[in-house]
Amino acid sequence: MTVIDSASPGPAAELIERARRLAPVLRERAVATNANRRLPSETIDDLRAAGVLKVLQSPCNGGYGLSMRDHLDVNAALAEGCGSTAWVVGVTHAHSWMMSHFPAEAQQATYGADPDAFVSAVIGPRGRAVRTEGGWRLTGVWPFASGSENADWLFLGATMVDGDQELGPAEFLLPTSAATYRDDWHTTGLTGTGSCSVEVHDLFVADAFHLPMIELATGNSPGAPLQTEGWNHRAAAIPVLVLALAGPALGIARRALADFPSVIGKKTIAYSDAVQAEHTTTHLHVAEVAALIDEAHFHLYRAADDIDRSARDGVPLELVTRARIRSDCAEATRKCLEAVELLWRDTGGSGLYTTNPLGRALADLQAMNVHGGLMLDSAREIYGRVLMGLDPQARLL
Numbered sequence: 001m002t003v004i005d006s007a008s009p010g011p012a013a014e015l016i017e018r019a020r021r022l023a024p025v026l027r028e029r030a031v032a033t034n035a036n037r038r039l040p041s042e043t044i045d046d047l048r049a050a051g052v053l054k055v056l057q058s059p060c061n062g063g064y065g066l067s068m069r070d071h072l073d074v075n076a077a078l079a080e081g082c083g084s085t086a087w088v089v090g091v092t093h094a095h096s097w098m099m100s101h102f103p104a105e106a107q108q109a110t111y112g113a114d115p116d117a118f119v120s121a122v123i124g125p126r127g128r129a130v131r132t133e134g135g136w137r138l139t140g141v142w143p144f145a146s147g148s149e150n151a152d153w154l155f156l157g158a159t160m161v162d163g164d165q166e167l168g169p170a171e172f173l174l175p176t177s178a179a180t181y182r183d184d185w186h187t188t189g190l191t192g193t194g195s196c197s198v199e200v201h202d203l204f205v206a207d208a209f210h211l212p213m214i215e216l217a218t219g220n221s222p223g224a225p226l227q228t229e230g231w232n233h234r235a236a237a238i239p240v241l242v243l244a245l246a247g248p249a250l251g252i253a254r255r256a257l258a259d260f261p262s263v264i265g266k267k268t269i270a271y272s273d274a275v276q277a278e279h280t281t282t283h284l285h286v287a288e289v290a291a292l293i294d295e296a297h298f299h300l301y302r303a304a305d306d307i308d309r310s311a312r313d314g315v316p317l318e319l320v321t322r323a324r325i326r327s328d329c330a331e332a333t334r335k336c337l338e339a340v341e342l343l344w345r346d347t348g349g350s351g352l353y354t355t356n357p358l359g360r361a362l363a364d365l366q367a368m369n370v371h372g373g374l375m376l377d378s379a380r381e382i383y384g385r386v387l388m389g390l391d392p393q394a395r396l397l
Contacts, residue, residue: 012070018050019077023251026081030192031355033084037185038194043085044150048116052078052089056240057096058227061107062115065230068240068304072247079251080258083364084192086248088147094244095119095155098171098211100233101221105208106173110153120151120176123241124372125169125213127158127200135206136160138172143184146195151176154198160212171216173209174200189367217396219316235311238396239325242373243303246329249336249368250300253293256340256361260286263347263358270348285342292339296332303328322397323386330379337365 026033026043033039047053055071057063071093079086096119099110110117127140142156154176160167182197215221216237227233264276276282303325310317317325344351344362351359368374382392 011064012066012073015050015052015055015064015066016070016073016077019052019074020080022046022050022052023077023081026078026085030082030084030357030360033082033192034354034360037191038149039085039088039147039192041150043082044118047085047089048118053092053116053118054096056093056232056244057111057115058100058233059229060227061096061099061111063096065232067232067308068235068243069301069308071244072250072300072304075247076251076254079248080255081251082192083248083252083361084190086251087190087193087364087368088150090244090247091146092118092120094241095121097232097235097240097244098155098216098237099223100227101216101223101237102171102173102211103208103222104226105206106211107223107226109209110173114152117152118147118150119153119155120145120148121155121157121171122198123155123157123171125157125159127156127172129158129160129170129172129205129210131160131162132204135204136172136210138174138203138205139201141182141197141199143197144195145198146190146193148176148179148196148198149181149194154179155211156198156200157213160210168212168214170210170212172205173211174203174205178203187367189363189365191363213396231312231314232308233311234314235307236317236322239303239307239317239322242326242329243300243307245368245371245373246300246333249333249365250293250296252361252364253289253296253336253339256343256358257286257289257293259357259361260289260343260346263350263356267348267350276346282346285346289339289342292335292342296335296339299328299332299335319392319397320386323383323392326373326397327379327383330374330376333365333368333374334376337362337369340365 054063055066055074059065075086075090122142122145126142129136129138155171155173160170179198185196269276340361344358382394385392
């Protein structure tokens with residue numbers, strides 16, 4: 001299998017190496033992480049100490065401000081240790097990147113005293129924010145708040161309402177202590193992400209702690225002019241948010257392929273004398289899996305490079321490229337699922353055990369493939385409509 005490494009020098013190369021060194025530690029904790037349904041505090045401490053939570057965070061906020069390709073490399077390396085950990089890190093990268101677009105007061109509150117602050121979020125507008133003097137009254141329930149129990153800050157999506165008028169979606173920043181947590185994360189995949197639901201009722205959020213999504217999507221945010229270092233804050237927002245979901249798939253699939261020979265060992269194919277590791281069908285399957293993972297790499301690195309090039313050059317991404325990036329992310333995630341499913345079937349009954357790494361990999365990839373941003377049919381439909389010259393029928397792209 002071709003493994004495409006980042007060519008980035010300096011901090012990026014060091015962070016990627018730190019992620020690779022951390023992966024075996026995360027792997028040792030993976031079963032316990034899933035059993036506890038959240039990342040252990042030791043893992044959060046290790047991630048902070050390694051600096052791998054700050055890959056996309058603005059240099060103005062104490063981060064590295066690196067590229068989307070660097071994000072993929074760090075995230076995939078962590079996923080070779082634990083898919084749940086990589087998922088939380090991947091979305092945290094996106095959240096820290098988004099923070100550079102919030103007003104100055106919100107950025108200062110989040111990172112001023114602690115550049116290592118951990119920000120969780122539910123970006124979809126599942127709540128309601130009613131206009132009031134000096135701010136908004138926020139109410140709602142937000143499922144899938146990955147890593148929120150470990151976070152310092154939380155931003156939540158809601159529809160802004162002023163009188164009888166709906167003004168569109170926005171993100172509202174609050175300390176995690178202001179939210180109530182529901183212990184409802186009982187799932188078959190990405191089990192260790194702690195993606196429980198959070199609830200807020202009639203909470204006041206000041207104007208300086210909210211960010212309309214239209215401002216983020218167009219790049220005309222209040223925080224953008226404050227970014228005096230780096231270039232990644234100029235990246236197209238929705239492609240960044242979608243790509244940030246897909247990185248763990250690469251590492252999960254790579255690790256599954258590496259694990260496969262030891263998982264099958266010297267076992268024979270059921271009801272035959274054939275040794276599976278020596279069987280032609282096994283060799284065909286392994287080669288097919290390697291090709292599928294390579295294809296996923298090519299899709300995601302192309303998407304990352306397009307986002308990075310656009311941000312560096314200050315040239316907006318065309319609609320067709322935005323649509324293709326969403327399709328690329330969904331295609332890559334599905335190819336990784338298909339690859340691991342093929343390996344898992346070849347493990348036989350042993351794949352059913354929760355201690356089998358291929359079973360854990362399969363469950364994590366199944367969970368990723370049903371995320372709204374990575375659903376393949378939806379992504380293909382949007383891309384296909386744009387290729388046909390039609391409206392994509394997607395509010396944000």
